[in-house]
Amino acid sequence: MTQMEGKAALxxxxxxxxxxxSALALARxxxxxxxxxxxxxxxxATARDIIDAGGRAISxxxxxxxxDDVSAMVAAAVDAFGRLDAAxxxxxxxxxxxxxxxxxxxxxxxxxxxxxxxxxxxxxxAELNVMLPQGQGAIVNIASVAGLIGAPKAAAYTASKHAxxxxxxxxxxxxxxxGIRINAVCPAYTDTAMAQRAIDGNPLMAQIMARAIPxxxxxxxxxxxxxxxxxCSDASxxxxxxxxxxxxxxxxx
Ligand code: NAD
Numbered sequence: 001m002t003q004m005e006g007k008a009a010l011x012x013x014x015x016x017x018x019x020x021x022s023a024l025a026l027a028r029x030x031x032x033x034x035x036x037x038x039x040x041x042x043x044x045a046t047a048r049d050i051i052d053a054g055g056r057a058i059s060x061x062x063x064x065x066x067x068d069d070v071s072a073m074v075a076a077a078v079d080a081f082g083r084l085d086a087a088x089x090x091x092x093x094x095x096x097x098x099x100x101x102x103x104x105x106x107x108x109x110x111x112x113x114x115x116x117x118x119x120x121x122x123x124x125x126a127e128l129n130v131m132l133p134q135g136q137g138a139i140v141n142i143a144s145v146a147g148l149i150g151a152p153k154a155a156a157y158t159a160s161k162h163a164x165x166x167x168x169x170x171x172x173x174x175x176x177x178x179g180i181r182i183n184a185v186c187p188a189y190t191d192t193a194m195a196q197r198a199i200d201g202n203p204l205m206a207q208i209m210a211r212a213i214p215x216x217x218x219x220x221x222x223x224x225x226x227x228x229x230x231x232c233s234d235a236s237x238x239x240x241x242x243x244x245x246x247x248x249x250x251x252x253x
Contacts (some may be wrong), residue, residue: 002231005030008081010073012064012123013091015042017192018142021221022228023057029229031086032132032229034077038063038091043158056081064091064119067126074126083134086232087127089120090142094157094194098201102153109156115158117167124171128180135179140231141168142224143184145247161186165243171242181240183231188212188247190219214249 009026014035020042027033027050031058035050037043040222042252047059058080062073077084095112096104120141131137146154168184175182189195189209195218199205210216227244230236245251 003029003148003229003235007085007232008032008034008077008083009086009232010034010036010077010084011088011090012036012062012073012119012125013038013142014046014059015039017194018187018190018221018224018228019082019088020046021225022090025225025229026086026224026232027053027055027057029233031232032081034058034060034073034080036060036073038064045242061209064089065114067122070119070126072120072244074123074130076168078130084127084130084137085134086138086140087123088140088142088228088232089123089127091119092116092142092160092194094198095154097151097154097157099199100153104156112156112160113163116157117163120164120167122145124167128171128175132175132178137180138232138236139171139180139182140207140228141166141182142228143186143243145186145188145245145251147184147186147243148245148251168243169241176240181231181236183236183239183241184243185227185231186225186243186245186247186251187219187224190221190224192221212250212253213247215253217248219246219248236252 009031015037035046043059047057050057143164144161147165
């Protein structure tokens with residue numbers, strides 16, 4: 001796998017789950033990697049695993065809700081590698097899936113929007129400021145199948161992910177002639193700590209998730225990461241503004 005040879009990439013939320021799998025897969029494909037996360041130790045562990053496997057990596061603690069943190073993360077990647085070819089805006093939270101909208105907590109809504117939407121906003125700005133002078137770059141926002149269809153008791157999360165799909169389309173149009181491609185991926189239930197927390201909160205949730213997916217199982221982080229690598233690489237050179245659904249058939253039902 002050399003699709004990303006000679007390229008530099010960053011991943012937010014790289015300590016765990018889909019972000020960690022994407023960081024490892026991009027590094028295996030040849031990219032030098034900036035692994036960032038609000039969990040600085042977790043990001044460090046991901047970077048260490050890449051280096052132990054023979055790759056190049058740094059780690060940066062970064063809370064994507066803070067514009068200064070995000071600017072510092074992008075600056076650290078450019079300091080280390082001299083450029084930024086690909087960025088995966090993955091950091092996200094679920095909020096609560098326990099209440100209908102009228103009963104849902106306002107603070108939870110604010111926090112979900114702050115991480116899932118404003119975080120992507122901050123990241124796009126900082127990444128574009130590096131990629132525009134380069135005249136080249138690929139950005140992947142991690143949305144969700146909940147960015148395309150509704151989900152009960154998940155209005156805040158669903159609103160944030162629909163917004164990520166929208167921002168992806170508009171940003172793609174803004175930079176289509178500037179050499180920068182911006183896409184999203186829309187996974188359904190994927191086997192990570194986020195999904196596990198939902199299962200822990202409701203023992204029936206594992207069955208509900210598996211039944212909802214025509215393939216009858218959760219996605220694996222590596223299956224999402226494979227699509228992320230493709231969208232970051234020149235193999236997808238004519239793809240921009242796209243939201244790639246990775247859902248075992250869920251959205252087809
Ligand atoms: P996860 O909880 O396993 O990992 C999320 C990572 O993001 C963690 O390492 C966490 O520390 C980090 N993070 C949280 N808040 C942050 C912040 N403010 N700044 C920086 N980092 C922060 O979750 P996951 O399942 O791997 O989810 C990754 C992305 O995929 C999210 O955007 C999520 O919405 C999306 N997604 C997940 C699923 C799923 O079923 N797991 C499905 C569709 C989409």
